[in-house]
Amino acid sequence: xxxxxxxxxxxxxxxxxxxxxxxxxxxxxxxxxxxxxxxxxxxxxxxxxxxxxxxxxxxxxxxxxxxxxxxxxxxxxxxxxxxxxxxxxxxxxxxxxxxxxxxxxxxxxxxxxxxxxxxxxxxxxxxxxxxxxxxxxxxxxxxxxxxxxxxxxxxxxxxxxxxxxxxxxxxxxxxxxxxxxxxxxxxxxxxxxxxxxxxxxxxxxxxxxxxxxxxxxxxxxxxxxxxxxxxxxxxxxxxxxxxxxxxxxxxxxxxxxxxxxxxxxxxxxxxxxxxxxxxxxxxxxxxxxxxxxxxxxxxxxxxxxxxxxxxxxxxxxxxxxxxxxxxxxxxxxxxxxxxxxxxxxxxxxxxxxxxxxxxxxxxxxxxxxxxxxxxxxxxxxxxxx
Amino acid sequence: xxxxxxxxxxxxxxxxxxxxxxxxxxxxxxxxxxxxxxxxxxxxxxxxxxxxxxxxxxxxxxxxxxxxxxxxxxxxxxxxxxxxxxxxxxxxxxxxxxxxxxxxxxxxxxxxxxxxxxxxxxxxxxxxxxxxxxxxxxxxxxxxxxxxxxxxxxxxxxxxxxxxxxxxxxxxxxxxxxxxxxxxxxxxxxxxxxxxxxxxxxxxxxxxxxxxxxxxxxxxxxxxxxxxxxxxxxxxxxxxxxxxxxxxxxxxxxxxxxxxxxxxxxxxx
Numbered sequence: 001x002x003x004x005x006x007x008x009x010x011x012x013x014x015x016x017x018x019x020x021x022x023x024x025x026x027x028x029x030x031x032x033x034x035x036x037x038x039x040x041x042x043x044x045x046x047x048x049x050x051x052x053x054x055x056x057x058x059x060x061x062x063x064x065x066x067x068x069x070x071x072x073x074x075x076x077x078x079x080x081x082x083x084x085x086x087x088x089x090x091x092x093x094x095x096x097x098x099x100x101x102x103x104x105x106x107x108x109x110x111x112x113x114x115x116x117x118x119x120x121x122x123x124x125x126x127x128x129x130x131x132x133x134x135x136x137x138x139x140x141x142x143x144x145x146x147x148x149x150x151x152x153x154x155x156x157x158x159x160x161x162x163x164x165x166x167x168x169x170x171x172x173x174x175x176x177x178x179x180x181x182x183x184x185x186x187x188x189x190x191x192x193x194x195x196x197x198x199x200x201x202x203x204x205x206x207x208x209x210x211x212x213x214x215x216x217x218x219x220x221x222x223x224x225x226x227x228x229x230x231x232x233x234x235x236x237x238x239x240x241x242x243x244x245x246x247x248x249x250x251x252x253x254x255x256x257x258x259x260x261x262x263x264x265x266x267x268x269x270x271x272x273x274x275x276x277x278x279x280x281x282x283x284x285x286x287x288x289x290x291x292x293x294x295x296x297x298x299x300x301x302x303x304x305x306x307x308x309x310x311x312x313x314x315x316x317x318x319x320x321x322x323x324x325x326x327x328x329x330x331x332x333x334x335x336x337x338x339x340x341x342x343x344x345x346x347x348x349x350x351x352x353x354x355x356x357x358x359x360x361x362x363x364x365x366x367x368x369x370x371x372x373x374x375x376x377x378x379x380x381x382x383x384x385x
Numbered sequence: 386x387x388x389x390x391x392x393x394x395x396x397x398x399x400x401x402x403x404x405x406x407x408x409x410x411x412x413x414x415x416x417x418x419x420x421x422x423x424x425x426x427x428x429x430x431x432x433x434x435x436x437x438x439x440x441x442x443x444x445x446x447x448x449x450x451x452x453x454x455x456x457x458x459x460x461x462x463x464x465x466x467x468x469x470x471x472x473x474x475x476x477x478x479x480x481x482x483x484x485x486x487x488x489x490x491x492x493x494x495x496x497x498x499x500x501x502x503x504x505x506x507x508x509x510x511x512x513x514x515x516x517x518x519x520x521x522x523x524x525x526x527x528x529x530x531x532x533x534x535x536x537x538x539x540x541x542x543x544x545x546x547x548x549x550x551x552x553x554x555x556x557x558x559x560x561x562x563x564x565x566x567x568x569x570x571x572x573x574x575x576x577x578x579x580x581x582x583x584x585x586x587x588x589x590x591x592x593x594x595x596x597x598x599x600x601x602x603x604x605x606x607x608x609x610x611x612x613x614x615x616x617x618x619x620x621x622x623x624x625x626x627x628x629x630x631x632x633x634x635x636x637x638x639x640x641x642x643x644x645x646x647x648x649x650x651x652x653x654x
Binding site: 044106108116185343346 | 482496530531548557559560644
């Protein structure tokens with residue numbers, strides 16, 4: 001089936017080549033990081049997780065969002081999602097792959113990675129994150145690939161796929177819940193120490209992931225003969241809409257608890273992010289841009305006429321995607337570490353090598369996504385034609 | 386022909402599988418004992434006769450006796466014996482700073498105790514902060530490889546620099562900012578290397594170890610020796626120890642007591 005990814009137009013190969021170049025550049029910087037150490041990044045003694053872990057956190061959400069297609073299609077028999085579900089599953093595959101790579105590039109001693117398995121430690125949340133991420137990765141590869149093969153052969157999917165599909169639903173929820181627990185169980189980090197962190201992660205994931213899928217569907221329709229249809233996109237747009245509202249609601253819940261109680265150790269992180277602290281506020285414009293984008297998108301998506309206009313829908317999806325990306329990919333991690341436990345403010349700005357390595361990881365993810373989507377489109381064209 | 390080749394492949398496959406599974410199982414036996422909590426079962430090595438022992442090591446810092454000279458001396462003594470590189474002083478690389486014990490303002494050390502009208506002495510003087518060797522350490526809870534662990538024998542929270550994968554979860558978990566990460570090779574900022582203490586490599590976390598290596602040789606921690614009596618070290622579980630007598634006599638506080646980490650470092654204000 002993968003042979004479908006081996007023939008394509010000039011645009012297709014240009015895309016593949018472009019991604020390979022980005023991967024190469026990222027890899028060279030990664031070699032430099034291996035040689036010198038993580039000191040080539042902007043991380044410091046206070047902000048000990050940076051861009052890498054933030055991207056990991058954001059992408060866990062993108063991966064988990066496949067469940068927003070799987071639940072309606074497989075549990076509620078919502079047939080309209082039939083053409084799209086495999087796209088969601090393959091998006092999850094590439095997103096989890098990027099997650100794992102972002103964890104690896106963040107390790108100080110990556111060659112000791114297997115110590116996590118050699119000395120399994122159930123009281124560490126990171127151990128469970130490894131378990132659920134790998135589980136979810138394999139579930140989606142197996143499910144997506146087998147369902148697509150069955151479609152290609154014109155036979156119903158194997159019977160044993162059903163239980164795996166049902167299993168993938170709690171797994172999708174668990175990957176983002178466990179990832180939130182990495183942060184929300186830490187004493188003395190007021191910004192993360194919140195019971196709504198996991199629900200907030202899930203809500204923003206169920207907004208950003210489907211928003212990205214809508215954008216991918218538009219791209220597929222423009223450059224290939226594969227059209228998922230108007231109706232599933234509109235259904236997905238409603239999911240994005242309500243998930244965006246849910247995530248904004250949870251954000252405002254946190255803002256209320258923090259600022260009405262006026263506990264300094266909880267307030268100061270949010271003050272740093274949105275107003276700056278001790279004269280330092282590198283993220284202030286970003287955080288406001290994120291909030292504005294998410295609120296605008298929520299309003300646009302809730303108005304039926306606006307949502308039905310595909311240009312407005314596309315814009316709203318871009319806002320949701322980038323708004324969530326800033327929130328999780330920039331603000332969430334730095335905001336938790338600033339101010340530090342001694343209430344000092346040491347800012348974090350990612351460096352060029354760090355960003356180049358991150359782009360390289362994204363390029364690997366997009367390459368896998370491109371190959372998988374090309375296979376899907378090839379199969380659908382063959383079956384349809 | 387076809388059949389015999391298939392049989393051969395099958396046998397070969399099972400052999401590989403068997404050898405693989407066997408070696409995994411053989412490998413697991415010592416692994417499982419390794420993985421068991423440190424000090425479960427009888428000790429596999431003997432302490433030296435001169436080694437200092439306690440049920441739970443602890444420290445009292447008498448801030449009334451602290452001054453900037455003592456602060457400087459204890460930091461120098463600690464960083465020298467532990468091969469702690471000086472990236473800030475030597476290379477101006479603030480991001481790569483490593484410190485085990487350092488002086489800080491009262492308001493930074495005790496966020497929850499600071500107020501507008503704190504005494505002039507406390508506003509002025511810096512006091513030393515270090516790893517608290519918590520009785521309930523969050524860093525140990527979060528470590529995915531047990532590279533950082535609490536030694537049940539004497540309560541020290543220690544690091545295995547050779548097992549640490551450098552994920553820095555412990556640094557996020559520590560509510561005292563006591564841990565440092567080797568963002569680069571420490572040799573770049575070390576004048577002389579003490580051969581009798583581990584030199585770390587890039588990519589691992591490190592922190593104060595309450596001088597476990599000196600206690601094993603029967604010596605007091607380096608900071609205590611250099612503190613001119615301002616730092617008092619002893620067994621918190623022994624009611625007759627100097628440190629317990631001092632704590633019974635004077636009111637002492639710990640950093641962020643509300644977090645339930647049960648620090649073993651106490652401050653007399």
